[in-house]
Amino acid sequence: MPHVVTVFLRHGGRVLLARRSDAVGTYQDRWAGVSGYVEGDPADAERDARRELAEEVGVREADAELVRAGAPLSVADEGREWTVHPFLFDAGSRDVDTNEELTAVEWAHPTEIREREAVPGLWAAYRRVAPAVETISDDETHGSAWISLRALEVLRDAAAEADSRDALASVARRLRDARPSMAAVENRINRVMSESNSDPKSVRRRAEATIDDAAEADDAAAARAAELVRERGYDRLATLSRSGTVLAALEAAEAAEAAVLVAESRPGGEGVGVAERLARSGRDATLTTDAALPGLVAAGGADAVFLGADSVLASGGVANKVGSLPVALAATRADVSVFAVCARDKVRGDDRFVGEDAGALYDGEAAIATENPLFEVVPADLLSGVVTEDGVLGAEEIGALAAEHAALAAWDD
Structure with missing residues (x-):
């Protein structure tokens, strides 16, 4: 079973989605992360992830910080089976230099994966490295601006999968209360819930807009x-x-x-x-x-x-x-x-x-x-x-x- 890496490169609250060209052997014209085969020991797949970042989008090691390596997952599709090693990196900027394997790239909210013609298992791979409530409560390294963006991402991703606002309200309360000393977490979660209606899609869209606004506010x-x-x-x-x-x-x-x-x-x-x-x-x-x-x-x-x-x-x-x-x-x-x-x-x-x-x-x-x-x-x-x-x-x-x-x-x- 071949092993591949799928890399989600994040800047602000968006990730880089890449459209595969006819120069690749599989899933031409589908949207994916930065991806490629594992050429060595799968236990050292991070090396392959960094190689693909450099080759496909020109992002060198100094330009991207590893956030999380997710547990590998098996993806089966039309008689083929892959072991996917997902990674999440934070990029220092949105400047990329693509090679011939990609026809287009776009910085998008990862929730858009569910609405695009993507390679099999892309959303499941993202969820393996996406932030969770524990990311917010357990972080001892980052400042509250960074943590509040991650909290908004958790709420956004939950809204993409939720069937009701009640379930989202529970997630929102857990996020709001996870870091009581950090006002940005509370205010930004409250803003999403206050300015959206009972439809989970409304919460998702409001969370996406709040993420973009928050990233711009911090930069400004x-x-x-x-x-x-x-x-x-x-x-x-x-x-x-x-x-x-x-x-x-x-x-x-x-x-x-x-x-x-x-x-x-x-x-x-x-x-x-x-x-x-x-x-x-x-x-x-x-x-x-x-x-x-x-x-x-x-x-x-x-x-x-x-x-x-x-x-x-x-x-x-x-x-x-x-x-x-x-x-x-x-x-x-x-x-x-x-x-x-x-x-x-x-x-x-x-x-x-x-x-x-x-x-x-x-x-x-x-x-x-x-x-x-x-x-x-x-x-x-x-x-x-x-x-x-x-x-x-x-x-x-x-x-x-x-x-x-x-x-x-x-x-x-």
Whole structure:
């Protein structure tokens, strides 16, 4: 039985669908992922997946990050049987360079697979690597912008298969409640359910539109922050944790000349990956400890601090990874600007702060209580502003957004 790879290349919430040409031996003119035969040991099929990405669409290893390798599945069709090894990669951009095996490519929501003349088993292969509720609840690496997009994908995919809105409402509640500290997850799920009707197809279409809007909003917020760096002439920046929006701002062209001081961000160490990515893109990146960052900022190591935001409270404070408060205090004392960078959807409808505990701080035998919070609040008076896709928001604008987002929750009353 031949073994093949099927690669789903994702950017934002869409995947690359490829139409097979008459230069291939099977399923000509059908839609597929990036695919090809496994030439070596099937246990090392990732190598074949990366080879096909490079050959068929010109995406090199540095341009795509492996997200998930799915369990192989058997596909039988008209007397033929295949073992399909599905993979999901995140692409850095939507730039592709196709070869003669493809007649067309399109960045589409994967739910469209069900409506196209596709190769056999393509939807089943996608479902092996698609995000699930556990992707949202268990993720300890990514920021809330990334996680909220994955939550929307789960709801979209469920809507494609659902028979009733009641079943979708159950999925929506699980997603909404999976990360209570992350306002974008709650707001974006609430928006889909609030703005759709009882037909699952309506939920799917609303989820697809919200995914596209959310991806654009996150990119626009990053662009606004990069403009701020350029306009104010900041050339020494500091950050911590792994906000995808902040990272995109730091990678943007306007920030190319700025040196970046990055805290490692314990206990997950997400800052290490941020520093590596900045260094690989040619930025001047310095990695430091969480404990050292406030002192370095206070001593003149940065002229602006950029924080992510898991949530922006209705009162204007920002909930973010622990370590944010001491660096904001140090920056304020040293007259260094502190900005939070996020999409508008991270504004909560209230002032509720929901923390999470990392645990595993002490495993000895003494009777010692522990507190190992993952998040904390930076009060509004320590912030120079909250940079969103609409620019820098003030207290009045944040309050109006909070009221709007609170109203979205009415779908579940």
